[in-house]
Amino acid sequence: MARIRIEGLGKVFGATRAVDDVSLDVADGDFLVLLGPSGCGKTTLLRMIAGLIQPSTGRILVEDRDITYLPPRERDVAMVFQSYALYPHLSVERNIGFPLRAARRPKAEIATRVREVAGQLELDGLLGRRPRELSGGQRQRVALGRALVRDPRAFLMDEPLSNLDAKLRTATRTELTALHRRLGSTFVYVTHDQVEAMTMATRIALLDGGRLEQVGTPTEVYDQPASVFVAGFLGAPPMNLLPATVAGRDGQVVLTAGGVDISLWPGGADSTEVTLGIRPEHLRVLPAGAPAPAARGRLTGTVTGIENLGSEEVGWLGVGTGDAASAAVAVRGPRPLGLAIGDRVTLIVAPEHVHLFSRDSGRRLTWQPDAKVPRPSRPVDLTTTGA
Amino acid sequence: MFVELAVPATLAGEGRAAVQAARPALARRLLAATPPYLYLLPALACLVLWTYKPLVEAVQLSFYDWNLLPTSPMTYVGLDKYRQVFTQAGLRHAAVNTVIYIVCLLPFSVVLPTAVALVTRRLGGRSRDVYRALVFTPILVAPVAAAAVWRWLLDPTGLSNQALGWFGLAPHNWLREESTALPAILAITAWSMCGFAVLVVSAGLTGISADYGEAAAIDGATGWQILRWVTLPLLRSTLLFLVLMTVLLSGQWTFPLLDSLTQGGPAESSTNVYYLLWELGFRNFDSGLASAAGIVFFVVFGLIAAGLVALADRFSFHDN
Numbered sequence: 001m002a003r004i005r006i007e008g009l010g011k012v013f014g015a016t017r018a019v020d021d022v023s024l025d026v027a028d029g030d031f032l033v034l035l036g037p038s039g040c041g042k043t044t045l046l047r048m049i050a051g052l053i054q055p056s057t058g059r060i061l062v063e064d065r066d067i068t069y070l071p072p073r074e075r076d077v078a079m080v081f082q083s084y085a086l087y088p089h090l091s092v093e094r095n096i097g098f099p100l101r102a103a104r105r106p107k108a109e110i111a112t113r114v115r116e117v118a119g120q121l122e123l124d125g126l127l128g129r130r131p132r133e134l135s136g137g138q139r140q141r142v143a144l145g146r147a148l149v150r151d152p153r154a155f156l157m158d159e160p161l162s163n164l165d166a167k168l169r170t171a172t173r174t175e176l177t178a179l180h181r182r183l184g185s186t187f188v189y190v191t192h193d194q195v196e197a198m199t200m201a202t203r204i205a206l207l208d209g210g211r212l213e214q215v216g217t218p219t220e221v222y223d224q225p226a227s228v229f230v231a232g233f234l235g236a237p238p239m240n241l242l243p244a245t246v247a248g249r250d251g252q253v254v255l256t257a258g259g260v261d262i263s264l265w266p267g268g269a270d271s272t273e274v275t276l277g278i279r280p281e282h283l284r285v286l287p288a289g290a291p292a293p294a295a296r297g298r299l300t301g302t303v304t305g306i307e308n309l310g311s312e313e314v315g316w317l318g319v320g321t322g323d324a325a326s327a328a329v330a331v332r333g334p335r336p337l338g339l340a341i342g343d344r345v346t347l348i349v350a351p352e353h354v355h356l357f358s359r360d361s362g363r364r365l366t367w368q369p370d371a372k373v374p375r376p377s378r379p380v381d382l383t384t385t386g387a
Numbered sequence: 388m389f390v391e392l393a394v395p396a397t398l399a400g401e402g403r404a405a406v407q408a409a410r411p412a413l414a415r416r417l418l419a420a421t422p423p424y425l426y427l428l429p430a431l432a433c434l435v436l437w438t439y440k441p442l443v444e445a446v447q448l449s450f451y452d453w454n455l456l457p458t459s460p461m462t463y464v465g466l467d468k469y470r471q472v473f474t475q476a477g478l479r480h481a482a483v484n485t486v487i488y489i490v491c492l493l494p495f496s497v498v499l500p501t502a503v504a505l506v507t508r509r510l511g512g513r514s515r516d517v518y519r520a521l522v523f524t525p526i527l528v529a530p531v532a533a534a535a536v537w538r539w540l541l542d543p544t545g546l547s548n549q550a551l552g553w554f555g556l557a558p559h560n561w562l563r564e565e566s567t568a569l570p571a572i573l574a575i576t577a578w579s580m581c582g583f584a585v586l587v588v589s590a591g592l593t594g595i596s597a598d599y600g601e602a603a604a605i606d607g608a609t610g611w612q613i614l615r616w617v618t619l620p621l622l623r624s625t626l627l628f629l630v631l632m633t634v635l636l637s638g639q640w641t642f643p644l645l646d647s648l649t650q651g652g653p654a655e656s657s658t659n660v661y662y663l664l665w666e667l668g669f670r671n672f673d674s675g676l677a678s679a680a681g682i683v684f685f686v687v688f689g690l691i692a693a694g695l696v697a698l699a700d701r702f703s704f705h706d707n
Contacts, residue, residue, distance in 0.1 A: 052601050072604040079605045085598035089620045098616075099606040146606065 002062045002153035003028045009058035018044040020210040031180050031187040033197040036207035042190045051075050078147035079156040084139045086131040093127040096145040117145045137168045154186040206230050228362040231277045237330040244276035258320040262297030264351045277355035280332035286346040297349040303339045315339045448678035455674050468679035481663040488637045495577035496633040500584035522582035530643035537575050568649050568657040576640050591625030624703030631695045
C-alpha cells in the first residue's frame with residue numbers, strides 16, 4: 001500500500017531523452033496505466049520506479065520517503081516482467097517462494113504462503129513443474145504468484161499480457177482487475193494496448209517521446225483528449241483529425257475546411273487555423289434525400305472503403321472538394337451503414353462532439369465565451385490531478 | 388420443416404484418389420535432395436581421414452609387435468601389448484601425475500575464470516574489450532614459443548631467480564628440480580588457458596538474460612544470493628563444459644611444454660600419460676605398446692567424457 005510520487009523524472013541514454021521531465025502522482029490503491037507507443041519511455045519510467053535504472057534527473061518518493069537511490073531490493077515493490085523472468089532451473093514452488101526465501105523466512109511459512117498463493121491462482125497441481133513445462137498462461141500466473149507471495153507496497157507490471165493469445169489476454173485482464181479490487185494495492189502497469197489501458201486503469205498516463213501528454217481517468221482521456229497525439233492514439237479507428245479554420249460568420253463561430261462546414265455556437269472569432277477532431281462513432285450518415293437538419297455540422301465526401309467488424313461497420317471517406325487533396329475520415333456505426341464505394345455522402349455531427357486543437361502546439365483548445373478567439377486550454381496541471 | 392446446413396464439401400472416397408498433385412520426376416527429386424549431403428561431405432571426409440581411420444589403425448597396431456621400420460616384420464601378439472600396458476613401469480606414476488595436472492588445473496580453468504568473468508561483467512564498452520584482449524593473449528602464443536620464453540624466465544639466471552635474489556633467496560632451477568618441474572609446467576599451462584576460460588564463462592554469462600538478475604533483485608535477493616541461487620545455477624552447463632575440457636585436454640595442453648621444457652623429467656617427475664604414450668611410440672619405437680596404451684586411454688577418457696556429458700545434460704537449463 002503506497003502512494004508513489006514522481007517529480008521531474010528524466011533519463012538520458014547518450015543523445016536520447018528516453019524520459020523527459022515527467023511528474024506523476026500515483027495515489028494509494030490506484031491502477032495507473034502508462035500508455036504509449038513503443039519507444040515512448042513507459043518501460044524506462046517503470047524500471048526507474050523499480051530501481052533497475054538510475055534516473056538522470058528528478059526523484060521518486062514512496063510515502064514521502066525519497067527512494068531515488070535505493071537499490072531495488074530495498075524498495076519493497078514487486079514486478080511482473082514482459083518475459084515473466086521465471087527462474088528456469090527452479091520449480092514453480094521455488095519460483096513463487098523466491099522472495100520469501102531471499103527474506104530468510106522460515107521454511108514452513110514459505111510453504112504455507114506459496115500454497116495459499118498457488119491456490120488463488122489455480123496453480124495447485126503445477127508446483128513441482130519447471131517453467132519450461134508450463135503454457136504461456138500458466139507462466140504468466142506463476143510470475144504473478146511470485147509478485148503476490150509477499151505483501152509489496154506496489155505492483156509494477158511491464159506488458160504482462162503481451163505474450164498471451166487474444167482469448168487468454170481478455171480473461172487475464174478481467175482477473176487482474178478483480179485482483180486489484182481485492183488487494184486495493186497500488187498498481188503501475190505498462191502497456192501499448194489501449195484496450196488494456198481503457199478496461200483496467202483507474203487512471204491512464206499517456207506518454208509520447210518521453211514526455212507526459214495527459215493523465216486522467218479512461219473517460220477523461222477518451223472524451224477530452226488533451227492533445228492531437230492523445231486523440232490520434234486512442235480509439236479504433238482513432239479520432240478523425242483534419243486541418244480546418246475557425247471563423248465568425250453571421251454571429252456564429254464556424255469551422256470550415258474542404259467539404260466541411262460546422263456551425264459551432266453563437267459568438268465571434270478571428271480566423272484561426274486549427275486541427276479539427278471528430279470520433280468516428282460521433283459521425284452519422286445522412287440518408288440520401290433526407291432533409292438536412294438545421295444548425296448541424298456536415299462533412300461531404302466520397303466513400304473509398306468499407307470494413308466489416310462483425311457487430312459494426314467502418315466506412316472510409318475521402319472528404320474534400322473537387323480535386324483538392326481529400327482527408328481520410330472514418331465513420332463507425334451499427335451494421336449496415338448503408339454505404340457503397342464511390343457514393344457521394346454527407347455526414348453530420350453534433351457541435352458538442354467536435355474537438356479543436358491548436359495547429360502549432362497540438363494542445364486541446366477550449367472555448368471561453370468572453371474571449372474572441374479560442375484559447376489553448378491550461379496545460380494539464382499534474383500536481384493536482386492525482387490529489 | 389428444418390433443413391440442416393450442409394458441411395463444406397470434402398473429397399471423400401474415390402474423389403480423393405482422383406486428385407493428384409503434380410510431382411517432379413524421381414531423378415529430379417533425388418538431385419534436389421543431394422545438396423545438404425554435399426555440404427557435409429568435406430567435413431565428413433576430413434573426419435574419416437584424420438580421426439576414424441587412425442583410430443582403426445591404432446586398434447590394429449595394438450595387436451602387433453612392430454618397431455615402426457617399414458623393412459622389419461609385424462608380428463601378431465594378440466592381447467600381449469594390453470597386458471604390457473598395465474604392467475608398464477611408469478604407467479602408475481604417469482597416471483597419478485595426469486590426475487594431479489587435471490585437479491590442479493581446475494581452479495585455473497574453472498574457478499578463477501568464473502570469478503574474473505563475474506567481476507569484469509559490469510565493465511563497459513572499450514575497457515571490457517581491452518581487458519578481454521589482454522586476458523586472452525596467452526592462448527594465441529604458440530606453446531613452443533611460450534615455452535622458450537618461460538625457459539628464460541625460469542632459468543637459474545633468469546628473471547624469476549633475479550626476483551628471488553632481491554629478497555635474499557637462493558636461485559632455484561625450477562625445471563630441473565623434481566619438486567618444482569611439475570608445478571612449473573602446471574603454472575605455465577594455467578597462464579595460457581585461463582584467458583580462454585574467462586572468455587568461455589563471459590560468453591556463458593552473456594547468454595543468461597539480464598531479466599533473471601533484475602527479477603531476483605526486485606524479489607529482495609542480495610548480490611550474493613543472486614549469484615548463488617540464480618547466476619551460478621544458470622551457468623552450470625558452461626562450467627561443466629570447462630571441467631570436461633580440462634579433464635580431456637589438460638594432457639594435450641601440457642604436452643608441448645613437457646616436450647620442450649622438461650621431457651617429462653627430471654626422473655619422470657613431470658610426465659603424464661600422453662607424454663608416456665609418446666615416449667613408448669617414438670623413443671622406444673614400440674608401436675604396438677603405444678597403440679594399446681592409446682586405446683586404453685581413449686576408452687578411459689571416453690567413459691569420463693560420457694559421464695560428464697550426461698551430467699551436463701541433466702543440469703543444463705534452457706532459457707525460454
